Amino acid sequence: MKITILSTLFLLPGLLVAQQTWNGLRFGMTEAEAKIALKGKMLPTRPEDQPEGQWDFYYGGHVDGLELEGLHGDADLRFNKKTKRLVFVSLLFTPKTPGEQSPTVGRIRDDFVKKYGSPTLSRGFGPEGCDERISDKCVLIFHSTGQTITVTFLVWTSHVVESTSFAGVEVYYEPLGASSAI
Numbered sequence: 535m536k537i538t539i540l541s542t543l544f545l546l547p548g549l550l551v552a553q554q555t556w557n558g559l560r561f562g563m564t565e566a567e568a569k570i571a572l573k574g575k576m577l578p579t580r581p582e583d584q585p586e587g588q589w590d591f592y593y594g595g596h597v598d599g600l601e602l603e604g605l606h607g608d609a610d611l612r613f614n615k616k617t618k619r620l621v622f623v624s625l626l627f628t629p630k631t632p633g634e635q636s637p638t639v640g641r642i643r644d645d646f647v648k649k650y651g652s653p654t655l656s657r658g659f660g661p662e663g664c665d666e667r668i669s670d671k672c673v674l675i676f677h678s679t680g681q682t683i684t685v686t687f688l689v690w691t692s693h694v695v696e697s698t699s700f701a702g703v704e705v706y707y708e709p710l711g712a713s714s715a716i
Contacts, residue, residue, distance in 0.1 A: 555623055555681050555707045556609070562619045565594045568611055572597060576611070590615055591622065602627045603638035603645075605703065621712065628702035639664045639687050642703060643674060646685055650676035664689060680710050 554560050558571040569576045576595040584592055591612040600607035607627035614621045647653065658664060658672035664687045665672075672687040688701040 556625070556705075559611070559620060559623060561621065561681070561709045564618060564620075565611075565613060568595055568620060575599075579610070594618075594620075600625065600627065602703065603642055604630075605638065606630050607703075621708065623707040625705040626702060627705075639672070642685070642687075646674060646676065646683070650678045650683060658687075677710060682706075682708050682710055682712070684708075 559568055560571075563571070572595075575597050577598065579593040579596050583596075592615055593610050594613040595611040597609040597611075600609060602625075605627035606629075607625055609623060609625045611620060612622035612624070613619060643659075653674040653676050655673065655675040671689060674685040676683040676685075684704075684706040686704040686706075688704065
């Protein structure tokens with residue numbers, strides 16, 4: 535009995551690391567495996583785009599030309615420096631025209647709720663959606679099958695002309711329980 539419990543505890547982290555995440559990727563896969571999973575859409579990251587300092591990750595790939603509810607986006611894949619394994623996926627979507635208003639915040643929020651269930655955290659939302667009077671960004675955090683998904687709606691407010699515009703959506707995928715390197 536003790537051996538079974540110890541074996542299960544020993545294997546559990548490996549099962550969580552292999553969890554599928556965005557677009558067929560799995561945490562713990564190598565760059566070569568990520569390239570195959572992304573069907574050749576993964577581009578190499580330029581050396582000047584690598585993080586400076588003592589970070590424990592490096593950017594191993596980039597994907598351009600993503601679309602989400604009419605927004606243009608891209609993805610960056612972070613790999614652990616020591617293990618060379620995927621540890622984090624970040625997506626950024628912005629309006630095609632700077633300052634363009636987007637009626638899609640509610641639809642994007644609803645799509646994530648439909649896919650991952652109720653968020654474990656929801657911050658900055660009013661009755662009409664993302665409310666800049668509450669916060670300069672609205673955040674949803676989901677926990678789903680071994681991963682944490684953080685969705686942040688960015689709002690830009692100009693106090694000079696007293697206007698607010700939608701600036702974009704950030705989506706982060708990381709293994710559940712990982713300390714974020716955001």
